[in-house]
Amino acid sequence: MRRPRTALLALTLVAVIPGAFVGTQPVTAATAAPTGSITVSAAASLTDVFPVIAAAFQKRFPGTTVSFNFGGSSAIVEQVNAGAPVDVLATASEPTMWKAANAGHTGRPLLFAKNTMAIAMPAGNPAGITGLADLSRSDVLTAVCAVAVPCGTAARDLFATNGISVRPVTFELDVRGVLGKVMADEVDAGIVYVTDVRSAGSAVTSVAIPADRNVTTTYPIATVTDGRNPVTARAFVAYVRYSRSAQGILRAYGFAKPW
Amino acid sequence: MTIAVDASITRGTFTVTVAAELEPGMVVAVLGPNGSGKSTLLRAIAGLQPISAGTIRIDDVVVDDAGHVFAPPQERAIGLVPQDYALFPHLTVRDNVAFGPRSRGAGRRAAADLAEATLARLGISDLTDRKPGQISGGQAQRVALARALATDPAILLLDEPLAALDVESRDAVRAELDIHLSTFAGCTVLVTHDPLDALLLADRVLVIEEGRIVQDGTPADLAHQPATTYVAALMGVTLLRGSAHDGLLSVDGGGVLHIADADVSGRVQCVVRPESVTLHRQEPEGSARNIWPGTVGSLQPSHDRVRVLIDAAPGVVAVVTPAAVAELGLVKGTPIWMSMKAVDLAVYRSPAH
Amino acid sequence: MSSRRISPRPAFLMVPGIIALAFLVLPLLALLWQAPWGDITSIVSSPLALDALRLSLVTSLTATAFATVVGVPLAWLLAREVLPATRLVRALVIVPLLLPPVVSGVMLLSAFGRRGFVGQYLYSAFGIQLPFTTAGVVLAEAFVAMPFLIITLEGAFRSLDRRYEDAAITLGASSWTVFRRVTVPLIAPSLLAGAVLCWARALGEFGATITFAGNLPGVTQTMPLAVYSALESDRSAAIALSVLLLGVCVAVLVALRGYYLKGASA
Numbered sequence: 001m002r003r004p005r006t007a008l009l010a011l012t013l014v015a016v017i018p019g020a021f022v023g024t025q026p027v028t029a030a031t032a033a034p035t036g037s038i039t040v041s042a043a044a045s046l047t048d049v050f051p052v053i054a055a056a057f058q059k060r061f062p063g064t065t066v067s068f069n070f071g072g073s074s075a076i077v078e079q080v081n082a083g084a085p086v087d088v089l090a091t092a093s094e095p096t097m098w099k100a101a102n103a104g105h106t107g108r109p110l111l112f113a114k115n116t117m118a119i120a121m122p123a124g125n126p127a128g129i130t131g132l133a134d135l136s137r138s139d140v141l142t143a144v145c146a147v148a149v150p151c152g153t154a155a156r157d158l159f160a161t162n163g164i165s166v167r168p169v170t171f172e173l174d175v176r177g178v179l180g181k182v183m184a185d186e187v188d189a190g191i192v193y194v195t196d197v198r199s200a201g202s203a204v205t206s207v208a209i210p211a212d213r214n215v216t217t218t219y220p221i222a223t224v225t226d227g228r229n230p231v232t233a234r235a236f237v238a239y240v241r242y243s244r245s246a247q248g249i250l251r252a253y254g255f256a257k258p259w
Numbered sequence: 260m261t262i263a264v265d266a267s268i269t270r271g272t273f274t275v276t277v278a279a280e281l282e283p284g285m286v287v288a289v290l291g292p293n294g295s296g297k298s299t300l301l302r303a304i305a306g307l308q309p310i311s312a313g314t315i316r317i318d319d320v321v322v323d324d325a326g327h328v329f330a331p332p333q334e335r336a337i338g339l340v341p342q343d344y345a346l347f348p349h350l351t352v353r354d355n356v357a358f359g360p361r362s363r364g365a366g367r368r369a370a371a372d373l374a375e376a377t378l379a380r381l382g383i384s385d386l387t388d389r390k391p392g393q394i395s396g397g398q399a400q401r402v403a404l405a406r407a408l409a410t411d412p413a414i415l416l417l418d419e420p421l422a423a424l425d426v427e428s429r430d431a432v433r434a435e436l437d438i439h440l441s442t443f444a445g446c447t448v449l450v451t452h453d454p455l456d457a458l459l460l461a462d463r464v465l466v467i468e469e470g471r472i473v474q475d476g477t478p479a480d481l482a483h484q485p486a487t488t489y490v491a492a493l494m495g496v497t498l499l500r501g502s503a504h505d506g507l508l509s510v511d512g513g514g515v516l517h518i519a520d521a522d523v524s525g526r527v528q529c530v531v532r533p534e535s536v537t538l539h540r541q542e543p544e545g546s547a548r549n550i551w552p553g554t555v556g557s558l559q560p561s562h563d564r565v566r567v568l569i570d571a572a573p574g575v576v577a578v579v580t581p582a583a584v585a586e587l588g589l590v591k592g593t594p595i596w597m598s599m600k601a602v603d604l605a606v607y608r609s610p611a612h
Numbered sequence: 613m614s615s616r617r618i619s620p621r622p623a624f625l626m627v628p629g630i631i632a633l634a635f636l637v638l639p640l641l642a643l644l645w646q647a648p649w650g651d652i653t654s655i656v657s658s659p660l661a662l663d664a665l666r667l668s669l670v671t672s673l674t675a676t677a678f679a680t681v682v683g684v685p686l687a688w689l690l691a692r693e694v695l696p697a698t699r700l701v702r703a704l705v706i707v708p709l710l711l712p713p714v715v716s717g718v719m720l721l722s723a724f725g726r727r728g729f730v731g732q733y734l735y736s737a738f739g740i741q742l743p744f745t746t747a748g749v750v751l752a753e754a755f756v757a758m759p760f761l762i763i764t765l766e767g768a769f770r771s772l773d774r775r776y777e778d779a780a781i782t783l784g785a786s787s788w789t790v791f792r793r794v795t796v797p798l799i800a801p802s803l804l805a806g807a808v809l810c811w812a813r814a815l816g817e818f819g820a821t822i823t824f825a826g827n828l829p830g831v832t833q834t835m836p837l838a839v840y841s842a843l844e845s846d847r848s849a850a851i852a853l854s855v856l857l858l859g860v861c862v863a864v865l866v867a868l869r870g871y872y873l874k875g876a877s878a
Contacts, residue, residue, distance in 0.1 A: 074844035148845035169744035170826025339782040345775035359783035
């Protein structure tokens with residue numbers, strides 16, 4: 001299993017980073033070595049996992065620094081479209097990424113992770129929620145994301161797929177907002193990503209949603225066209241998508257393979 | 260209606276201690292320099308400032324005993340004319356005057372009628388519908404008086420009633436105030452730093468210095484027998500203190516003067532009126548019993564006269580015309596001789612304190 | 613004749629002054645320039661925009677009324693230094709002014725949230741939950757905006773000549789009458805200035821509102837939240853809503869200009 005994947009990594013690196021790996025030139029070509037700092041705008045649901053990946057990246061490519069700008073996917077896409085000084089963009093859904101890619105603001109997006117939804121409840125599950133159907137109870141306060149962001153689209157689709165009618169008390173602007181309301185015990189339930197449940201630890205409990213009734217979202221990552229450090233940006237994109245260590249970290253945080 | 264004050268009032272580190280009984284139908288002026296505590300006394304009578312020791316009684320009823328009894332201003336039958344009058348700028352003159360009756364329970368209509376009657380009594384009905392910003396200082400003074408009188412107070416308190424006025428209008432307003440005060444049946448307490456106000460308006464003057472009463476008397480008492488150099492200076496005379504025996508006064512600080520009353524002996528004070536001192540370039544000859552030398556200390560022009568302060572034993576003040584200044588060639592340091600008749604020296608016993 | 617004595621305009625004040633002016637005015641012009649004037653009427657008359665505008669006006673005015681009713685008395689207590697440790701109290705009052713509004717939101721959750729210090733009893737005893745309600749929005753706005761009113765009014769009470777109140781007291785007025793008929797009319801310009809400042813801050817409140825009250829159209833989604841939410845999906849709608857909010861503010865300033873400018877310069 002290991003060998004083919006390493007080979008695949010090497011192959012794809014050559015394919016997607018032509019500037020850095022022209023022909024048979026070694027990865028360490030002096031003119032193309034990743035160095036310096038980049039800024040990565042990433043979906044809020046990547047808040048916990050991306051810094052870990054960045055640490056591994058920086059160890060792999062000494063001399064690089066990665067800093068982050070986390071936010072709702074739509075917000076960070078708007079920022080890129082408005083010319084924010086960002087090198088890499090990673091969103092929580094393909095449609096949001098296409099808003100930037102179609103406008104020519106990013107390179108070709110690569111899908112690097114997949115996520116599914118879960119119901120998060122405050123520790124102890126005060127409202128006694130056992131499944132999606134409970135969210136339509138009038139005494140249950142539910143937080144979801146605004147439809148403009150991927151976790152909100154996913155929540156809407158989730159309710160539609162399962163044929164339930166939910167009246168949320170708040171439409172948060174990113175998934176961390178939902179998680180925060182759940183952890184503060186201000187709502188009884190929130191629709192978040194399974195990865196959020198995992199990163200919240202014991203502060204929340206959750207109910208899994210059966211796979212056949214669940215909604216998935218895939219995460220694309222791309223370089224930003226006007227980025228100031230394209231070499232390192234391309235290296236980071238490739239690293240997230242193809243490196244064994246980055247993908248291993250994503251698995252450890254509960255993200256699934258998108259392919 | 261009598262006010263009996265026997266109290267100490269503390270504000271910060273400053274204490275005012277006063278014992279006095281104020282009679283009805285009398286205008287009592289509290290005269291003193293700035294910071295002497297006279298306004299504090301007024302505020303204590305009004306109930307705006309609790310006392311720290313003693314009692315204040317109004318008509319034998321204790322209104323403040325520095326302990327469990329304290330009647331707030333609303334329960335004391337007082338009318339206050341504050342310094343600068345403090346007319347409510349957002350209310351018309353009518354509403355200003357009606358404010359007291361309204362606050363004491365009169366109906367809107369009755370209060371307005373009373374206000375208009377009070378304004379008519381003071382002869383300022385023409386101001387009824389104006390705002391305080393549209394009237395002169397003298398008019399404001401009358402409106403403030405009307406406002407204070409409209410509640411039919413037993414005690415009228417005036418804080419520097421003329422200080423806000425310019426010199427030109429002050430005399431006319433004072434004369435008018437005198438008329439209104441003389442028709443007021445209750446106690447009037449008038450706080451002022453201007454001796455003219457005290458002398459012209461008051462029946463009795465309490466002089467306060469540094470929180471204590473230093474003199475309590477009629478305006479004539481103050482003029483003839485000032486208790487302190489401050490009072491003497493207010494009256495424009497020189498106060499000498501010393502010991503009298505056998506028709507001679509040994510003045511504290513040097514000098515001996517002849518006095519007319521040979522029977523007086525012991526500690527006395529005497530007043531030297533500037534008009535009774537005559538100045539000469541050479542040692543004069545004549546009937547004056549007192550002749551002594553000195554030098555000119557300073558010259559102070561005052562209206563059409565010049566006050567000459569003389570360094571001598573004893574030092575006195577003389578008043579001369581500007582022409583005399585030129586004739587005698589008076590400048591600071593000029594050697595000069597003075598003469599004064601013994602009968603012009605009014606000697607009296609030093610006050611106990 | 614007097615035209616020779618023009619007021620001096622030194623360059624060291626003119627240049628930075630004009631930079632400051634440009635800095636303040638440029639974004640405003642840019643917003644107007646980018647506004648989707650063609651679609652603006654349909655955007656601002658959409659139910660979402662009208663709901664947000666109505667909600668913003670209702671909550672900001674309610675918050676201002678609440679702040680006035682309880683804030684003016686506190687300003688008076690501070691000015692007269694009748695509370696123990698007045699300096700400490702004043703510092704506490706100013707805290708919400710200095711804090712990031714999000715932190716204010718977190719603090720409000722700690723106090724009035726469903727598991728909050730006070731909120732848990734409100735919830736268990738009366739079933740009252742403030743987060744996610746319009747009342748919660750009012751609370752968040754009042755918390756953040758009231759210090760502006762208090763500080764303005766404290767200054768006014770402090771500089772008020774005490775002789776007016778003394779005169780009223782000696783005329784027999786109760787302390788309530790003195791306050792109502794003398795003190796408040798005398799500080800009216802400052803009261804208006806403070807209320808306008810407070811209202812403007814409440815109208816613009818975002819961080820504490822979204823943290824404490826959430827973001828629900830028609831219930832807690834005020835104009836700033838609507839603008840920010842729109843920014844996630846439709847930039848031109850966000851700009852149109854911003855123009856609408858700007859219009860409301862300008863209209864109020866114009867209506868109040870006489871009083872407000874007088875009060876601000878006093």
